[in-house]
Amino acid sequence: MSSSTKKSFPGGVHPADQKELTADSAIQQIAPPKQVAILLSQHIGAPNHPTVKKRDTVEIGQVIGTTDAFVSSPVHSPVNGTVKDIALRSHPVLGRTEAIVIDTDEENPGIKTPVADRFDASFDENKFTAQQIGDAIKNAGIVGMGGAGFPTRVKVEPDTEPKKHTMLINACECEPYITCDYRVMLEWTYQFIAGIKLAKKISGCKRVCIGVEDNKTEALQVLKEAIEKASPDFELIPLQTKYPQGGEKQLIKAVLDQDVPLGGIPPQIGLLVMNVATCAAIAEAVVLDQPLTHRALTVTGHGINSPGNFYVPIGTPIQEIIDLCGGLKDSAVKVILGGPMMGFAVGDLSTPVTKTCGSILVLSKDEISKAKFERKQTPCIRCGRCLEVCPANINPTKIAHSVKHNMLDLAEQYHMAACIECGCCSYICPANIEITGHIKTGKVLKARQQKKMPK
Numbered sequence: 001m002s003s004s005t006k007k008s009f010p011g012g013v014h015p016a017d018q019k020e021l022t023a024d025s026a027i028q029q030i031a032p033p034k035q036v037a038i039l040l041s042q043h044i045g046a047p048n049h050p051t052v053k054k055r056d057t058v059e060i061g062q063v064i065g066t067t068d069a070f071v072s073s074p075v076h077s078p079v080n081g082t083v084k085d086i087a088l089r090s091h092p093v094l095g096r097t098e099a100i101v102i103d104t105d106e107e108n109p110g111i112k113t114p115v116a117d118r119f120d121a122s123f124d125e126n127k128f129t130a131q132q133i134g135d136a137i138k139n140a141g142i143v144g145m146g147g148a149g150f151p152t153r154v155k156v157e158p159d160t161e162p163k164k165h166t167m168l169i170n171a172c173e174c175e176p177y178i179t180c181d182y183r184v185m186l187e188w189t190y191q192f193i194a195g196i197k198l199a200k201k202i203s204g205c206k207r208v209c210i211g212v213e214d215n216k217t218e219a220l221q222v223l224k225e226a227i228e229k230a231s232p233d234f235e236l237i238p239l240q241t242k243y244p245q246g247g248e249k250q251l252i253k254a255v256l257d258q259d260v261p262l263g264g265i266p267p268q269i270g271l272l273v274m275n276v277a278t279c280a281a282i283a284e285a286v287v288l289d290q291p292l293t294h295r296a297l298t299v300t301g302h303g304i305n306s307p308g309n310f311y312v313p314i315g316t317p318i319q320e321i322i323d324l325c326g327g328l329k330d331s332a333v334k335v336i337l338g339g340p341m342m343g344f345a346v347g348d349l350s351t352p353v354t355k356t357c358g359s360i361l362v363l364s365k366d367e368i369s370k371a372k373f374e375r376k377q378t379p380c381i382r383c384g385r386c387l388e389v390c391p392a393n394i395n396p397t398k399i400a401h402s403v404k405h406n407m408l409d410l411a412e413q414y415h416m417a418a419c420i421e422c423g424c425c426s427y428i429c430p431a432n433i434e435i436t437g438h439i440k441t442g443k444v445l446k447a448r449q450q451k452k453m454p455k
Helices: 130-139 180-187 189-203 217-230 248-256 276-288 318-324 385-389 396-404 408-413 424-428 435-449
Strands: 027-029 035-039 063-066 081-091 095-104 166-170 207-213 235-239 271-275 294-300 308-313 332-337 344-346 359-364
Touching (some): 027 180, 035 081, 166 189, 166 248, 180 189, 189 207, 189 217, 207 217, 207 248, 217 235, 235 248, 271 276, 308 318, 396 408
Antiparallel strands (some): 081 095, 294 308
């Protein structure tokens, strides 16, 4: 195992990480809710079609939505129960999408527990063929659980040119507040490593690098010891604690000092980037034939009474999880799915947990600056701070101004598509201009213009 210190990338910011709220909170299993809503769009790609109808009984792990499209991923029931409805439900990104609503069987709800104790340092990925691994990942409905939601089976496909040679594991968890990946590394260590071994085998990668921010000292130590026993050829790379260290292009720059072409993706230079939770899910799917129906999730922020990390059935309404955590404090003003930098604020607390949701963040009024809380903006003073922190090396303000004036073609010329929406520019802006928000809006307007997204 090799180690180096303080590797990083140009740009970025370092907001207070606030991880002390939940870093020591072990992952707790929660009981199945009375009702779940499984969104049929939980990934990048074609949405699923229901394979069940109203009043059908379903079992935990059963496929309830799928499609023949190549870039897609099926969804499964996380409980035993009865299909109550197939209807529109709140989606954290898309507004409202079709969902399968299931009433849980109260007498036999179907309880799934974490499986980390089924793995140890002796795990041998060679017991499985690449075909078996790929089929298991596809059938289990695994997508990138760090937030991107790209179907994992498509991502690890080995037969592309150039061939993938190096796999980078994004174990940074650089968003403030969130600690669920950190707890997975501590508590499900060998399951996580087994998933890496399986992903390495199917992808054909020869080299594996695990990037961990250096504020996670306990995780670094636990992984160091586990890798020495299980996979001594894996490289554990401590990285400078900085946001967005976990962005895949920033991770590649920090670890390998390579640049992904502007507008390109890592496979174009032979690289594969995987998330911690995704690797753990791969091990569960391949070894135990269990689909992705539950995930580890952080509930945090100074607006919630009892923060913690939980093992949650996908489809659980976030209101139920908030209630489980003692409810909202009087000072709570905003609920965000994801982190404070890239997450999505939600007003409908019946919104269900999805495969890509790693956090429910409840911010208090004190955690939001007065200017931002009151949405007070002043004109751009051309200070250039957004340029200094932009990790994508583009000009966020020029793009935002172009979008604001409905000049989408000009925004594209300024490389709007290359923006990773990390929020660094909005965070640093002394005028409190929501630069990232304008760019996100521009992308949506462009997608609608190109008929890639419904109006």
